[in-house]
Structures are given as C-alpha cells and as structure tokens.
Amino acid sequence: MKDSGDNVFYTRSDDGALTWSTILSFPDIQYNSNPIITSYHKYNLYAAYEEGSKIFLTISPDKGVTWSAQLDVFTNNNPVSNVSIHSDGDNLFIVFEEHLYVDQLDDFQTDLCYKRSINNGENWSEKIKYTKSIANEYISEINFSSGKLYTTILSNRVNVNNSETYLGILDLTKDPAPPIVFWSEIPSSIDFDRDFTIRIFAIDETGIESVTAAYNDEVYTLYDDGNHGDDSAGDNIFGAIIPGFPSNFSFDPARSLAVAVNNIILPVYNNGVLASVNVAVTKGLTIDITDIDDNIVSRSKNIIYREISGSNGKYDGKNILFGGGFYISGFAGDLMWANTVTSGSLLIDYQAGLIGSDPKYPDNLVYSVRSDDPPFGKSWQNWNKSVEQGAYFYDGDGDGIYNPVDKNGNGVWDSNEDKPDILYDGVYFTVYNDGIPASERRFESIDPLGIEVRQSIYASYRNTILDDVVFIRYSLLYKGLGGPVEPDSLTKVYFSVFTDTDIGDASDDKPACDTTLHSGYIYNDGSDYVFGVNPPAVFKTVVQGPISKTGNSTDYGYNKFGPDIGIQSYQGYKNLGMTSFVAPQKSSPYLRDPYSPSSVRYYQHGLDNYGEKVDPCELVIGEVRGGLDCADVDSKFWFSGDPVTDYGWIYKNSMDARDMINTGPFDLVKNEPMDIIVAYVVGRGIDHLNSIDRAREITQYVHEEYQRNFSTLVSVEDKHEELPAKFYLSQNYPNPFNPATKINYTIGVVDENFRPLQTQLIVYDILGREVKTLVNEVKAPGTYEITFDASQLASGVYFYRFTSGNLVQTKKMILLR
Numbered sequence: 001m002k003d004s005g006d007n008v009f010y011t012r013s014d015d016g017a018l019t020w021s022t023i024l025s026f027p028d029i030q031y032n033s034n035p036i037i038t039s040y041h042k043y044n045l046y047a048a049y050e051e052g053s054k055i056f057l058t059i060s061p062d063k064g065v066t067w068s069a070q071l072d073v074f075t076n077n078n079p080v081s082n083v084s085i086h087s088d089g090d091n092l093f094i095v096f097e098e099h100l101y102v103d104q105l106d107d108f109q110t111d112l113c114y115k116r117s118i119n120n121g122e123n124w125s126e127k128i129k130y131t132k133s134i135a136n137e138y139i140s141e142i143n144f145s146s147g148k149l150y151t152t153i154l155s156n157r158v159n160v161n162n163s164e165t166y167l168g169i170l171d172l173t174k175d176p177a178p179p180i181v182f183w184s185e186i187p188s189s190i191d192f193d194r195d196f197t198i199r200i201f202a203i204d205e206t207g208i209e210s211v212t213a214a215y216n217d218e219v220y221t222l223y224d225d226g227n228h229g230d231d232s233a234g235d236n237i238f239g240a241i242i243p244g245f246p247s248n249f250s251f252d253p254a255r256s257l258a259v260a261v262n263n264i265i266l267p268v269y270n271n272g273v274l275a276s277v278n279v280a281v282t283k284g285l286t287i288d289i290t291d292i293d294d295n296i297v298s299r300s301k302n303i304i305y306r307e308i309s310g311s312n313g314k315y316d317g318k319n320i321l322f323g324g325g326f327y328i329s330g331f332a333g334d335l336m337w338a339n340t341v342t343s344g345s346l347l348i349d350y351q352a353g354l355i356g357s358d359p360k361y362p363d364n365l366v367y368s369v370r371s372d373d374p375p376f377g378k379s380w381q382n383w384n385k386s387v388e389q390g391a392y393f394y395d396g397d398g399d400g401i402y403n404p405v406d407k408n409g410n411g412v413w414d415s416n417e418d419k420p421d422i423l424y425d426g427v428y429f430t431v432y433n434d435g436i437p438a439s440e441r442r443f444e445s446i447d448p449l450g451i452e453v454r455q456s457i458y459a460s461y462r463n464t465i466l467d468d469v470v471f472i473r474y475s476l477l478y479k480g481l482g483g484p485v486e487p488d489s490l491t492k493v494y495f496s497v498f499t500d501t502d503i504g505d506a507s508d509d510k511p512a513c514d515t516t517l518h519s520g521y522i523y524n525d526g527s528d529y530v531f532g533v534n535p536p537a538v539f540k541t542v543v544q545g546p547i548s549k550t551g552n553s554t555d556y557g558y559n560k561f562g563p564d565i566g567i568q569s570y571q572g573y574k575n576l577g578m579t580s581f582v583a584p585q586k587s588s589p590y591l592r593d594p595y596s597p598s599s600v601r602y603y604q605h606g607l608d609n610y611g612e613k614v615d616p617c618e619l620v621i622g623e624v625r626g627g628l629d630c631a632d633v634d635s636k637f638w639f640s641g642d643p644v645t646d647y648g649w650i651y652k653n654s655m656d657a658r659d660m661i662n663t664g665p666f667d668l669v670k671n672e673p674m675d676i677i678v679a680y681v682v683g684r685g686i687d688h689l690n691s692i693d694r695a696r697e698i699t700q701y702v703h704e705e706y707q708r709n710f711s712t713l714v715s716v717e718d719k720h721e722e723l724p725a726k727f728y729l730s731q732n733y734p735n736p737f738n739p740a741t742k743i744n745y746t747i748g749v750v751d752e753n754f755r756p757l758q759t760q761l762i763v764y765d766i767l768g769r770e771v772k773t774l775v776n777e778v779k780a781p782g783t784y785e786i787t788f789d790a791s792q793l794a795s796g797v798y799f800y801r802f803t804s805g806n807l808v809q810t811k812k813m814i815l816l817r
Contacts, residue, residue, distance in 0.1 A: 132177035261459035274324030330493035344500030424460035494664030504530025511583035580606030606636025
C-alpha cells in the first residue's frame with residue numbers, strides 16, 4: 001500500500017485475514033510512486049520496485065516477516081515505471097513500463113517490457129518487449145489463472161486520442177505491432193474535377209514499407225519525400241495528390257442520388273420523392289499503411305461531393321425546387337381513388353421496390369449510367385438490377401435478355417450488343433409501388449391497388465439548349481394485388497405533376513401556365529435576393545402524355561425511347577397533352593393543397609377543391625387583363641395569361657407557389673405499362689420576364705426534340721461519339737439584348753461519311769442590308785454557340801440567317817439600348 005505522501009508500507013495476516021499485523025515497512029524502501037506488488041513463488045515472497053531507470057528485488061523467506069537487502073536486477077537505458085513481479089508457477093516475471101523518447105513526436109512513448117527468471121530470481125533474461133507498437137501502452141492488470149499470466153493493457157494504438165483495453169498472455173502472446181497513425185488529413189468534401197491532397201502521419205517501430213490510398217477504383221502511393229504535399233522528406237508524414245473525380249461519370253447505386261448531368265441538380269429518392277431529400281453523394285477513400293513485417297493499419301473516410309449533395313433542386317448552384325412529385329387518381333370499378341408522392345405536402349403513398357418486396361431490400365436503389373462510363377463496365381453491369389425491376393434497355397442481339405457483353409472484344413459498344421437505356425448523357429432509374437398501408441396514409445380510405453412506377457430520368461450536357469432540361473419518364477404499371485374482385489383496368493385515370501417550386505426566395509413567386517406548350521410554370525415577381533435581377537423561370541411540361549383511345553384509325557399514339565430503342569406506335573390512339581392546370585394556395589380554405597381523394601380529383605379537372613368551377617374574373621388572387629373577355633378564358637387552365645405582355649388571366653400576388661399540371665383521362669390496363677414523359681425546364685434571361693421567354697424557347701425546343709425522337713444527339717457506331725441528326729437554329733439569348741447575345745445552331749449528319757458543310761450565319765438589318773458575318777466556313781456536324789456583339793449598332797430589329805446544307809432559316813432579334 002501507499003498513502004498520499006507516497007509512503008510505502010504493508011501489513012500481513014497469518015490466520016486467513018481474520019487479524020492483521022501492525023503497519024510494516026520494506027527495508028530500503030520508504031517512498032514509491034506506486035504500491036508495491038508482491039508475488040508468492042516456491043515458498044518465497046518477492047517484491048520488485050524501481051528507482052529512476054533501475055529495478056530492484058527483495059525476497060522474504062518467511063511470508064513477509066523479514067526481507068533481504070535490495071538486489072539490483074538491472075539498470076535500463078530509459079526511464080521505467082509501474083514495476084511489478086509475478087509467478088506462473090514455474091517462472092518469475094518482472095513487468096514494467098519503459099519510456100522512450102521519439103524524435104518524430106518530440107515526446108515520450110511507453111512500451112510494456114518484462115524480464116524472466118527460471119531459477120527463482122538468481123538470474124534474469126534480457127529485456128523482452130511485450131508491446132512493440134509506437135503507442136502509449138500501460139499495465140492495467142496481470143492475473144494468474146490455469147498456469148498462465150493474463151494481461152490487460154490500455155493502449156492508444158488505434159486512436160491516439162483514446163485508449164482501449166487489450167488482452168494477452170505474458171510470454172505467449174506476440175504483439176503484431178501495426179503502425180500507429182497520429183493524424184490523417186482527408187478532406188470531408190470536394191468539388192468535381194479538382195485534385196485534392198491527402199496526408200497521414202504514421203510511425204512504426206520496425207519501419208514503414210508502403211502507404212497507399214484506394215479511391216475511385218484506383219490505388220495511389222503516398223510519399224515521404226517532400227514533393228507530394230507531405231511536408232519535409234523523412235518526417236513520417238506521407239502525402240499524395242489525388243486526381244479529382246470526373247463530373248461526367250456515374251456513382252454507385254444508392255437509396256438517394258442527385259441527377260447532376262447538366263445545369264440542373266435534382267436529388268432523387270428511391271420512393272419517387274424529388275428534391276426534398278437530403279442527398280449525401282460520397283466516394284470512399286481508404287489509406288493502408290504497411291510496415292516491414294507486413295502489418296497493416298487502415299484509415300477510411302467517405303468524401304462528400306459538395307456540388308451534388310444536400311437537398312432541394314438547384315440551378316446555377318441556387319435553390320429552385322423544394323419538392324416534386326405527382327398525384328394519380330381514377331376508378332377501380334365504382335371506387336374513386338387517389339394516391340400521391342408529394343413530399344412538399346407530406347403525402348407519400350409509395351414505397352421503394354417492386355410490389356410485394358421489402359422497401360429496405362438492398363437492391364431497391366437509384367441506379368445511374370452516364371454516357372461517358374466505360375462500356376460494359378460496372379455501371380452497365382449494375383443495370384442488370386434495374387432491368388430486373390422493369391428498366392428499359394437496348395437489346396442489341398434481340399434475345400430479350402439484358403446481357404452487356406463485349407462480343408468482339410474491341411472495347412467499345414457495337415450495335416449488336418446490349419446496353420442500358422442511356423438517352424442523351426445520363427439515366428437514373430428507380431422503381432416504387434403504392435404499397436403504403438391505408439392506415440399510414442393521409443388519405444386513410446384508400447388501400448394499395450398494386451401500381452408500380454418505373455421512373456427514369458434523362459439529361460444532356462452536350463446540347464447547350466438541353467443543358468437546362470431534365471426529362472422524367474413515369475412508366476405506370478397496374479399489376480393488381482391478386483384480389484378476387486379487383487378490376488382488369490383502372491379507368492378514367494388522371495396524372496398530375498405537382499411541384500413546390502421555390503425560386504431562391506420562396507415568398508416572391510407566381511404561378512402561370514402556357515397552354516400552347518402544355519406547361520405550367522413558376523416565375524418570380526421581380527428581382528430575387530438569391531438570384532438577383534434575373535431570377536429564372538421553371539417550366540414543367542407534358543412532353544409525352546398518356547395515350548387515350550379514339551377509335552379513329554387515322555390517329556396514332558406514340559411511346560418514344562430515343563434513336564437506339566426506337567418508337568412504339570398505337571393506331572386508334574392519341575397522346576394527351578396538358579388538360580388542366582391549377583395552383584393550390586397553402587393558406588386558402590377553398591384552394592388549399594389537396595387534402596382528400598375528391599379534392600385531388602377536382603383539381604385534376606381544373607376545379608377548386610370543393611368541385612366548383614373557378615371564375616377567372618371573380619377569383620381574388622388573379623385578374624384578367626388587357627381587355628380580354630372573361631368568357632373567352634378557359635377556366636380549367638388557371639393563370640393562362642402572358643406575364644411578359646401582361647395580357648390574359650394573370651396571378652396578382654406573390655407567394656410560396658405550388659402547381660399541378662394535369663393530363664387525362666386514360667385507362668391503366670393490368671400489366672400494360674403507360675409511359676408519361678415530363679420535362680423540368682429552367683430558363684434564365686436578363687430579368688424575371690425575359691426568363692419566361694427563355695424558358696418558352698427551350699420548352700418549344702423540347703417538344704420539337706420529342707417529335708424527332710430525341711435525336712439531336714444520336715449514337716454513331718463507327719465514330720463512337722454523339723452527333724446531331726438534324727439541323728436547327730435557336731432563338732438568340734437573351735432577346736431583347738444589349739449589347740451582346742448568344743446564338744446556337746446545329747449542323748446535322750447528312751451522310752455516312754459525316755461530311756462537313758459550308759455554313760454561313762449572317763446578320764441583316766430591317767432593310768435587308770448585311771450587317772455582320774458571324775460564320776462563313778466549312779463546319780463539321782455538331783452543336784455550336786457564337787456571341788454576337790452589337791455594341792457598335794443602333795437599337796432596332798435585326799435578322800440572322802443560317803445556311804448549311806439544304807437548310808436556310810432566319811430568325812428575328814431585338815437590340816434594345
């Protein structure tokens with residue numbers, strides 16, 4: 001024992017601890033920093049203790065009545081502490097902590113050591129290191145059991161800031177002594193296409209053989225040479241500069257991903273929620289430190305990609321969409337039903353996966369493939385899981401089975417080989433079903449019907465017009481649940497795109513629709529404190545509506561997949577467009593968000609949520625402007641006027657706007673998919689109204705792109721690249737402009753040799769006089785952009801004429817100073 005003054009003493013008992021002697025002292029020992037531990041071995045009692053770097057032993061032949069003079073066991077070359085002596089029945093062991101100075105740490109490090117005696121303490125072995133890691137290790141306990149000395153040790157070898165307990169057997173357990181990591185620097189978040197530095201400070205007693213980092217399927221070596229961001233050579237700080245992750249490659253499947261192909265960032269969850277999900281898109285990085293004895297220690301971290309992580313849909317890095325989703329309603333026999341994924345209204349009736357599957361099943365993920373991913377690589381193989389869940393694919397060999405194999409071994413995709421459904425530059429797929437029980441829904445009267453939604457999102461980054469567009473294919477499949485009375489079809493079905501669009505500041509937005517473009521949209525009331533003087537407008541347009549039977553043999557409905565998969569046509573049908581548009585108001589009693597199946601249905605017919613027709617001239621939140629007769633306004637399309645010209649039915653206030661773009665009716669026949677394609681379009685001009693014009697131009701292009709089966713960028717097998725199939729001249733942007741504007745034009749492929757064509761782009765004034773030649777040269781097929789600087793010209797109307805191949809096209813632009 002010892003007291004608070006480090007006075008060492010003991011007491012003994014000869015009657016089994018019934019009585020104890022008075023306090024006794026060891027000879028030659030009056031002070032010690034720790035209590036002295038004694039050990040009984042072969043009829044003698046042993047005690048060991050330290051003074052500085054020396055270890056001493058004293059022996060009692062009579063159970064502690066008398067003690068020998070102190071015996072010098074050995075003098076260590078480093079300070080020692082916490083000395084104790086133990087017996088395993090055959091041998092004696094003196095165990096102690098040794099303190100070594102480590103230059104790289106500029107501090108002391110503690111090891112556990114021992115000496116062994118096989119002849120009752122007369123002779124002792126050389127010092128034996130029990131722990132060998134360059135960490136701090138301390139004796140916790142040593143206990144004798146079944147002929148062995150079991151040790152528990154406190155060590156910070158895994159985390160230098162925390163000690164953990166380790167168990168071993170003295171003289172038997174061998175310490176693997178892996179390297180110890182004192183700190184590592186791995187960034188928590190990075191940007192695309194930007195190199196970053198990693199560093200790690202690691203020491204090993206025997207020496208470090210190598211330090212490597214595994215990241216993005218590559219292995220990189222870290223160096224301690226002073227040339228790789230690692231400070232000075234030989235300081236045990238290892239570093240490497242890691243190439244940034246390319247922005248044009250896909251990420252591994254996950255429950256949530258961000259569609260991040262072009263200027264729009266759209267988070268997606270595996271139950272159909274858009275935007276209002278917090279996505280953390282990460283890649284793991286692992287550093288392995290290997291010592292000369294082949295012991296390995298690792299440090300890992302998931303690195304977040306800042307640009308595509310977080311929540312909300314974004315454009316130019318700023319929020320434009322709080323939440324996106326849909327409503328569906330219809331009849332199952334005589335039962336009217338409605339269900340939804342509208343996270344902005346806290347209504348989610350769909351869960352991840354196929355009907356009947358566990359939503360938490362590990363394959364119920366969002367899968368992505370990018371056009372720049374290696375052919376037949378990991379993302380192409382992962383698409384197998386998507387196909388199992390209903391995703392489309394290009395069946396190159398026509399066997400009906402998705403099997404992406406490089407049949408001729410040339411390392412590139414050929415037209416007789418399978419590939420994923422990659423439209424443009426990226427596809428993101430997930431499947432979900434209406435399996436949420438009625439008791440867990442807001443609409444508690446509606447049970448699951450057995451509807452699956454196979455959702456594919458496409459985007460392009462190589463067409464400057466489509467850089468501001470995201471396409472969503474909703475493939476609706478009514479499977480049913482196998483009930484004895486369930487109908488063969490769901491009839492009079494309506495589908496609605498519902499969004500809670502927040503353009504920067506959510507409080508200054510306005511809803512509107514454009515019936516000629518089958519679009520609803522949200523625009524800003526003026527300047528926005530987030531986006532500034534030119535906040536964007538956000539359109540949602542029905543690109544391919546559901547097909548509805550007409551019975552007329554001259555009518556055709558279409559399901560278009562792009563140039564690779566082609567077009568399905570249905571005689572006697574037609575594709576519906578936007579059939580109504582409404583803008584629910586959060587604070588209005590009769591125009592609030594849908595709160596029941598009937599209110600959903602009313603809104604889908606363009607009525608208020610009581611089922612009453614809206615009078616454009618009586619609705620207090622809007623007014624009909626420009627002298628238009630209210631009788632000429634179609635009340636199913638709320639706020640269908642033009643805010644740019646201030647003509648027609650215009651929304652008066654500004655608010656946190658929501659909108660529903662509706663299409664129907666149509667039937668969902670059991671096991672026959674119905675594909676609906678919508679597009680989210682963002683236009684940003686020189687001010688809030690010009691942004692509407694810009695968004696209209698892009699939306700018009702989107703509809704034209706659908707008419708040509710999304711063929712502006714088509715697969716060209718021989719060149720293994722994407723080239724436009726048709727010619728196109730875009731409206732200049734911005735327009736009006738001052739003093740510069742941009743003009744995009746597309747030169748199409750005219751023959752199998754991809755022949756370049758003489759191309760001209762010339763500006764004329766209103767009298768037809770040539771003002772400036774912008775292009776006059778032979779140009780290869782592709783999409784181009786040129787800037788027209790009119791700083792030397794007077795205000796007025798100008799025309800620009802595009803000539804290439806057999807195409808001659810002219811458009812008007814306005815210079816407004």
